[in-house]
Amino acid sequence: MQTIKTALLSYGMSGKIFHAPFLDFHPGFEILGAWERTKKLIQVDFPHFKSYPTLEELLADDVNLVVVNTPVETHYEYTKKVLLAGKNAIVEKAFTTTVAQAKELATIASEKGLKLTVFQNRRWDSDFKTVQAILVQDLLGEMVEAEFHFDRYNPNLSPKLHKETSNAGAGILKDLGPHIIDQALFLFGMPKSVFADIRITRDHSVVDDYFDILLYYSDFRVRLKAGFFVREANPAYLIHGKKGSFLKPRGDVQEDELKLGKKPNLDNWGIESIEHQGLLHTEINGEIVKKLIPTLQGNYYDFFDGVYNSISNNSVEPVTALDGIRVMQIIEASIQSSNHKRAIVL
Template identity: 30%
Template sequence: MKIGFIGYGKSTNRYHMPFVEDSGQYEIVGFYTRGSKSFDMPYQTNTDLTRFPDVEQLLNSDAEVISVTTPPEYHYEYTKKSILAGKHVIVEKPFCNTLAEVEDLYRLAEAHNVKITPYQNRRYDSDFLTIKNILQRQDIGKVMEIESNHTHYRPDGADNRGNQYDGSVLGHAVHFIDQIVSLYGEPDSIIYDVCNQKNFYIGEGLMHSDTVPEDYYDIKLIYGNLRIRVRHSQLIVKHPPRWIINATEATVEKYEIDQQERDLKQGIFLDSPTFGHDTAEGLCKIYYKDRVEEVPAEYLHYTQFYNDFKDWVEGKRPNPPVEKSEALAVIHILETIANKAEYVPLKLQK
């Protein structure tokens, strides 16, 4: 299957290209990127890539799939152009900035008989896959509470400027909200708290919502009696467990997030035998009343996203990597929070 990229920055080079080439099922036609900025690309592709002078020439090429990896403000524009050119489309997260834009793209895709999906690669994170399997076990009892923590200690950048779409919710929470939606679908309701902690921390005063985007969020997704907390802060010196599950018969703790991103940032790629593997501290443990069980990690690289997408386009699997209802639910949740609005469920069918 032939693929082209709109955008060619670190997203393409770090989070897409290594896995497209690892798949072995795609021929890369080339890319289009705005401007003339050159990037120091740590991943050295095996392909002699063609840089198209404008997006129209890329869309008029024999590429069957377009992967849109531009900044989010261009996702809707370029995805729409790709659909109208008869291309299947993979769109980096967040899919778009608004629910209306995503709904419009799905309508267009259906009208032009092409497939589209957001690139939710973190569904293939080892920590998430490990927790996903544990949640299917009967011996932990009924799950009552889940915590999804992803904290850092990065006190720099307190004076970053932007609007509500430049903050941590759309740029970061999108991954982890999607993981929960992939498990449980659209929530019944949400409770959320967002703010800028670093700006306040350095003494510049409380944030102005129109100039300093949030860098902290604490989002609770409610499913009947199940409570799921998704939390992010950049001022945590000692990280909590990445996952905590409290069930009637056990408590589960999993430290450390998936290591693929860490390795990619360090220039470690899939040719390394330890690529994406947890450290010893990342071992998952189930605490029962009378014993502790250690659970080995489940590994499935982001390559699988591209394999699944190709199989879906070719009719070899019935479902996309991300269901339409899931994509709509995620954007609706994020847009609600970004606009500080009251959440009203869309009542989607999962």
């Protein structure tokens, strides 16, 4: 088995929680270390890993793959340096801050024959995989509307300054937005037009913390919402077709288990609690059916396995640069729509 030597561009929450556990568990990856500017934390968890003092030293090492998991406003600059150094890249969401930046990175990767993928791990959440299965089985009939929520109750500002200062990568639209935008595009493709309302709702906030995006397709609509003042959670997914409906609460356990220090596996990882099952109410073979649907198993390992295969076998990336470009197109159209109070044709 080919070993892909990998390095991280930071070892904060995303490196420690979302990337290192899966890269360390997957037999096809070898983590060399992480770029750490001040706090030297990676060697606490992995004493044999390197703590690179500079990006240049990291890129000069024998690295095949670099995880760009730094603040959003740095993604374009750092990913460009990574690609120009001849390294494959995984880039956290949001991919970049503009469509133009995303397209330029995709072009560089293509010209150099490198793999460039966006870390849209929420495609491998248990709740979303269950929603996808319901649609693949065509249990709801012709689509009428869908609504995806990524809601929280947290009126306090984040202690992470890059998330709460006015910069090109800050705000909920580029933080939580890429998750559900990507999920919608993955299921339904690109819409014909976009209407959005983007607001600031928290006291003393200078960045957007609420959005309501409406994606217009030919025969149905998809609404995407997120905010910090939802104390009583809505279903994360509401799908309505001409035969029936499927409602699914957010229930994926992977992030919580990773924060507790649990290690991923291929057997019982990512299994939701039974009380988070989705409700299916539809018509099947002329009979009205209303029942709870067992949730499928989630596992972010599958994303990293897809990255491994894309590099070692030259297969398509699990999330392509084009996927990342399309998410940025929706984000840019949403900002334009909210500013001008009108729908934006794509």
